[in-house]
Amino acid sequence: MNQTKSIFYISVMTSLMIMMCLGTVYGGSVTVQHEDALQQGQEVGVSTNNVNRDDNQLRLAPWRLKDKTDPGRESSTGSPSVRMERYKPYQEGEGERKIGSSPK
Amino acid sequence: MKRKIWKWFVPLYMAVVILSFGSCGGGSDADQGTIVLINNSVVTIDGFYLAPVDQRSWGSNILSGSLFSGQQTSIVDIYPDVYDAKIRAMGVYSDYFGYLYDIPIGAGSRYALYVYDSSFTGSLEIRNNTAGASIIAVYVVPADASTWGVNQISSAIGPSGLRHLTDFPPGLYDVKVVWNFGPDSVYYDVKIDSLTLITLNVN
Numbered sequence: 001m002n003q004t005k006s007i008f009y010i011s012v013m014t015s016l017m018i019m020m021c022l023g024t025v026y027g028g029s030v031t032v033q034h035e036d037a038l039q040q041g042q043e044v045g046v047s048t049n050n051v052n053r054d055d056n057q058l059r060l061a062p063w064r065l066k067d068k069t070d071p072g073r074e075s076s077t078g079s080p081s082v083r084m085e086r087y088k089p090y091q092e093g094e095g096e097r098k099i100g101s102s103p104k
Numbered sequence: 105m106k107r108k109i110w111k112w113f114v115p116l117y118m119a120v121v122i123l124s125f126g127s128c129g130g131g132s133d134a135d136q137g138t139i140v141l142i143n144n145s146v147v148t149i150d151g152f153y154l155a156p157v158d159q160r161s162w163g164s165n166i167l168s169g170s171l172f173s174g175q176q177t178s179i180v181d182i183y184p185d186v187y188d189a190k191i192r193a194m195g196v197y198s199d200y201f202g203y204l205y206d207i208p209i210g211a212g213s214r215y216a217l218y219v220y221d222s223s224f225t226g227s228l229e230i231r232n233n234t235a236g237a238s239i240i241a242v243y244v245v246p247a248d249a250s251t252w253g254v255n256q257i258s259s260a261i262g263p264s265g266l267r268h269l270t271d272f273p274p275g276l277y278d279v280k281v282v283w284n285f286g287p288d289s290v291y292y293d294v295k296i297d298s299l300t301l302i303t304l305n306v307n
Binding site: 030033064085090095 | 146147159190200207213218220221222226233243246249251253259266270278300303304307
């Protein structure tokens with residue numbers, strides 16, 4: 001009896017760990033692909049010798065705040081058969097309510 | 105008399121020509137601004153767009169070539185105005201974007217725009233792993249959003265098909281997949297990072 005219990009707990013724990021590692025969610029699975037050097041945590045150095053020290057230093061960020069159109073090509077990576085689309089940013093209150101479908 | 109006029113005319117003409125060439129190009133450097141784009145990230149930047157803040161379009165790419173990791177380039181002769189900037193990077197798995205808004209370029213001003221790994225957006229790929237069902241809508245919203253937003257795909261994803269969505273700010277997202285039959289599939293807290301392609305295999 002005890003042996004059966006142990007086997008049951010071990011199998012439950014193992015499956016939970018596998019699910020956490022693979023990021024499995026509701027019958028699907030998630031694969032993560034980082035761009036190379038980022039995966040190794042490398043910070044690429046750059047010579048700033050030629051940059052004037054009096055420069056106004058700014059940093060680009062991944063936040064799209066304005067919806068400017070892009071007449072140029074949208075993508076340059078991958079097979080032309082893979083269709084790419086640009087994310088349409090969320091607007092507060094837009095679309096169907098989540099409540100009722102969320103298990104949170 | 106003729107020779108005397110000719111003697112004066114030639115040096116005068118040459119002086120005018122030299123002065124004209126000197127003022128060519130729309131003014132001196134002091135009248136315009138400069139941006140130094142410094143790629144401190146691991147990816148190659150293949151697009152840089154600079155548009156006045158009130159312009160609706162990003163316009164064309166102003167980089168003459170690729171800006172590899174560790175390189176920098178100067179964009180000179182920028183007419184004084186307030187600009188928005190966008191970069192595009194070509195990664196191994198996807199394309200990524202970075203933005204900067206309201207850059208006040210003044211006469212003689214010089215800005216250094218630094219690009220780091222964290223400057224870029226991430227991407228999400230939806231793979232339909234079924235043999236007979238089609239995905240007719242995909243909703244992707246920040247995990248703390250109260251509604252599902254708009255459908256992210258412009259056409260259905262057939263069996264064994266995939267769709268690549270780009271330009272996500274890093275963060276946690278909830279994803280709802282709507283099938284042509286059967287219940288919806290919902291995936292909570294999918295983490296999208298900078299310079300990362302997340303593939304969601306759905307069935």
